[in-house]
Amino acid sequence: MRKPNLIGKLRAGLPAPIRSLFDQLIKLADSRGLPVYLVGGPLRDLLLDRPSLDLDIAVEGDAPTLARQLAESLSREDKAGSAHPEALVGRAGTTSEPRVVTHPAFLTATVRVPGFHLDLITARSETYARPGALPTVTPETIEDDLRRRDFTINALALRLNSPWRVEILDPAGGRADLEARLIRALHKRSFQDDATRILRAVQYASRFGFNVEPQTLRWLKRDLRYLRTISGTRLHHEFSRIFAESAPEEILHRLHDLGALAAIDPTLRFDPPQADAFTRLRPDGWRSGRQLNTTGARASYWPVLAWNLNEPQALDVSRRLAATKPQRKALAAMPALQRLAPNLAGPSLKRSAVAEPLASFPLPALWAFSALTDDPTVRERLLDYLTKARLERPHLTGDDLLALGLPSGPQLGEILRRLRNARLDGEATSREDEEHLARQNDAEGRDCGDVWVNEQFLALEFACFTCLRGETADPTGEPPVGRGH
Numbered sequence: 001m002r003k004p005n006l007i008g009k010l011r012a013g014l015p016a017p018i019r020s021l022f023d024q025l026i027k028l029a030d031s032r033g034l035p036v037y038l039v040g041g042p043l044r045d046l047l048l049d050r051p052s053l054d055l056d057i058a059v060e061g062d063a064p065t066l067a068r069q070l071a072e073s074l075s076r077e078d079k080a081g082s083a084h085p086e087a088l089v090g091r092a093g094t095t096s097e098p099r100v101v102t103h104p105a106f107l108t109a110t111v112r113v114p115g116f117h118l119d120l121i122t123a124r125s126e127t128y129a130r131p132g133a134l135p136t137v138t139p140e141t142i143e144d145d146l147r148r149r150d151f152t153i154n155a156l157a158l159r160l161n162s163p164w165r166v167e168i169l170d171p172a173g174g175r176a177d178l179e180a181r182l183i184r185a186l187h188k189r190s191f192q193d194d195a196t197r198i199l200r201a202v203q204y205a206s207r208f209g210f211n212v213e214p215q216t217l218r219w220l221k222r223d224l225r226y227l228r229t230i231s232g233t234r235l236h237h238e239f240s241r242i243f244a245e246s247a248p249e250e251i252l253h254r255l256h257d258l259g260a261l262a263a264i265d266p267t268l269r270f271d272p273p274q275a276d277a278f279t280r281l282r283p284d285g286w287r288s289g290r291q292l293n294t295t296g297a298r299a300s301y302w303p304v305l306a307w308n309l310n311e312p313q314a315l316d317v318s319r320r321l322a323a324t325k326p327q328r329k330a331l332a333a334m335p336a337l338q339r340l341a342p343n344l345a346g347p348s349l350k351r352s353a354v355a356e357p358l359a360s361f362p363l364p365a366l367w368a369f370s371a372l373t374d375d376p377t378v379r380e381r382l383l384d385y386l387t388k389a390r391l392e393r394p395h396l397t398g399d400d401l402l403a404l405g406l407p408s409g410p411q412l413g414e415i416l417r418r419l420r421n422a423r424l425d426g427e428a429t430s431r432e433d434e435e436h437l438a439r440q441n442d443a444e445g446r447d448c449g450d451v452w453v454n455e456q457f458l459a460l461e462f463a464c465f466t467c468l469r470g471e472t473a474d475p476t477g478e479p480p481v482g483r484g485h
């Protein structure tokens, strides 16, 4: 018979497809005589009455094998038409084979069906060959598994199948710490074994509004230097987790104050303007109509880390955090944007004069910069570019220009660029204006002899275009003769 209270509460909180998968897993584990437990975060969240979509299940036995058997039994029942209808139906309502991804070195597996996944781990002990190394994993009992965990509040297990023992295994006093709202490490070398726990301690403290228990805090401060032993990939993972929190700036601010960011990289900082920028970047941060979605906000947090850094420092930070290529580009763009900013502040700048230089910058860097700059004019211009100007296109397309009788070739792109700029600057507001402007540009381009098709087109077009406007391109003031005219 099931223990009704916590398991019932757990099941009731699961979306139907996950509940069904969960039930199948328990049935299968029962039939194999394998003890299974709900462990770590989902149990902690259950006790805190916080919703959790993850399912972390520990099995005293081989998790990858159990995961494969679960996938097989689901797809067998599906083919026979006897699977619970929700078991294989993902968010899109499509039925498909469950996919099992196993990680044999860590004795773990993930069962994925469209829309969600369930993590299965083999209850194990972990030993560290040296600080910061990935652990060596050996299958053990659930009690050993709980002893290897980061904090007491995560060192909890709920038995999910018979024979029942106690309702919750809690060897480290995690439930008392949940009550007392404390983040407590399990032993004095915890942060030396794995200094990512320094980041995790601050993250959990912020997420739950808990305190880091005083002795744990002393160990944490003592062992900050062990952050040097952590690989970029693992740091990247922890930073991504932090960026997924509802208030990542609180965590980074605290990590900065503790000296943890400097221990990761001496140039890595998190100052109040960066914290303010994080809040502005969130979906509820800007005034209406100027919000980023969650994905956009998270992408834009990365370049905020490069605020006030020069190029080599930004590069060092992105290397240290194993930034992805787009993230690296966004971080690297920040010093260049900082140099460009004074040019964006000038009075009566045309919109096209803002849009053109910004077009080559990654969007997350532009968002980050708009949230960071303390110059209201620069901010407004960046936001205008990001939310409007960037998306504006001329009425006419390349096909329309051809239909007007303009010859195909590189000049078409150039005319389209000018049409777009004219639109941005309010110099062409209708289709007719654009047709007129396109014909005029074409005619004047032809008057410029073979300039349009000249190999040195790019170098020469400026002279040609300025002559259209009666301006001189040459700083000497001489008319641009001898350049195709």
Ligand code: ATP
Binding pocket: 039, 040, 041, 042, 054, 056, 148, 149, 150, 151, 154, 155, 194, 196, 197, 241
């Ligand atoms: P979430 O942040 O989504 O609530 P979580 O708290 O479950 O997730 P995960 O990062 O998903 O945390 O890790 C799952 C469990 O694995 C944790 O609850 C913790 O018990 C354990 N764990 C994760 N990282 C470490 C670590 N560095 N050292 C020890 N245990 C860890």
